[in-house]
Amino acid sequence: MTNAFPFSAIVGQEEMKQAMILTAIDPGIGGVLVFGDRGTGKSTAVRGLAALLPPIMAVAGCPVNSARAEDVPDWANLKDSGLIEKPTPVIDLPLGATEDRVVGALDIERALTQGEKAFEPGLLARANRGYLYIDEVNLLEDHLVDLLLDVAQSGENVVEREGLSIRHAARFVLVGSGNPEEGELRPQLLDRFGLSVEVTSPTDIDVRIEVVKRRDAFDRDRDRFGGAWHADDMALRGKIVTAREALAGVEASENMLRDCAELCVALGSDGLRGELTLLRAARALAAFDGAASVTRDHLRSVAASALRHRLRRDPLDEAGSTTRVARQVEEVLG
Template sequence: MTRVFPFSAIVGQDEMKQAMVLTAIDPGIGGVLVFGDRGTGKSTAVRALAALLPSIDAVAGCPVNAASEAEIPDWAQVEDRTIVSKPTPVIDLPLGATEDRVVGALDIERALTRGEKAFEPGLLARANRGYLYIDEVNLLEDHIVDLLLDVAQSGENVVEREGLSIRHPARFVLVGSGNPEEGELRPQLLDRFGLSVEVASPNDIDLRVEVIRRRDAFENDHATFMQHWDAEDSALRARILAARETLKTMKTDDAVLRDCAELCVTLGSDGLRGELTLLRTARALAAFEGANAVTRQHLRSIAASALRHRLRRDPLDEAGSTTRVTRVVEEVLA
């Protein structure tokens, strides 16, 4: 089987890699939206993320990756109920996927051969406790977007059709990538992503040379290349697991909460999702860096990722969203 390119070996794109690592530490941050030109490593990073993520404990034969026998849905016929360690699921949602493939539907084969009404799980069931990846997310059909919005809000997939009434948990981190030249993302779905990052082709010659060098080594000296970078990925995985433990005791002063609120009010972001995402992301970053408490520097480091996609359009301000966030951060956190 062909190995994916190691996450740690990706050159540059630090903001994108940081966002993905932080959602691995705290999935409650929400999804990651990666917008940029073709050939900038968006899909490569998501594939590499699957190999990087720590494993999960789940019932071996459960279609929704239940953590224990008690969590297995009533409709699931699970013969092997052994608790095993398995890779964190990273599931692709193709642009042409039908609604039945996404949410699940009647198992036609069992209906025809046995005359039984049985549920065939969809992609949302497989993505539970993991990641759901959508390439070219801005081209996703509207009715599929509506489905994802409902499930992302409730954490549960509900299927009512063909005489079936099915419910199952569907808690996943949504990762989307796209090219902004091919269309904008619906505001309702855009707001569901916890973090938004922008990627671009590097202009630095030395950086581009390093990209070529590593890709060439991956293809032509695979064993040696993977031996080195597997060790790097293992070290990063260990840091993620340590950060998850640190996160449980992370301290946050009221001054940091006030900073979060002031940043969002000054930027004019709608609702309170901006403050909550800022706080969770800053806490995850602090845990990843081994700090005991969140500081203003942590807020500075993640403010653009957490807020750039939550800004109202200002026709009188021609600056990009990243520039606007950076400007307000300098004013508020001076």
């Protein structure tokens, strides 16, 4: 059994769980930003989902989890390595991480002992084809934010330093969490997250009791608790795998595209990333539901997650971004 808390056992937080599932179906959505109170299951959900997902097939010994031998970087110096099964990577990026630790650097040990210039891969290499998780992402240092923006844009990590010229694939689902009371996120990085979710502590007494009961049972006997929820997790895994296979065939009519555009115009979101993310998220949800095409119900379900963090501030409107999105969804979609 995995040591992660079962994803299916998480109580409530439906929007957060839906956002995580959608990025598992279509990583191109662009990751998830989860803002809210401490102790609301943010990191639990990330690790639970990663443990739930089917393992990946990767070249044995490849530092960037390449799926094919021809994709292994030359600097890895691998020869005749076969494929092995690996868990979906989930890599934590600590706030205090140095730039070298994140992007990689010269392998000092080999340089000193063997006189060779060799590359020591960083966290971005390990996160390829998986998840890069940043807790308290709003406190991340600016120079690391700039690095992440470059990699998120290109899907490739490029290192030019100390006589090295290295590049490798770095495609991952970026998941950030934080408490908005501790500071805001830079707009440039905020825009790179496909979906954003606001989580709060439950106020219903029965819900809080159920959360405590499940966590206590997990802490007392992880194997037993995991076994009790294993069937639910495997059923959810099956739905995600099926949705991945069906995703390309899900249709979006001209009317749905018009709905996306009208909603984004009504909200005043900048650029076209809002429409594209809204459409991709709705299509992923349709695939998860087993639908052949995107409907207005799918758009309604993902609109807040896809658009709330893309709104301009309106000093004349004191309503929060979630309320503003809900209001326009009602007006545009009915």
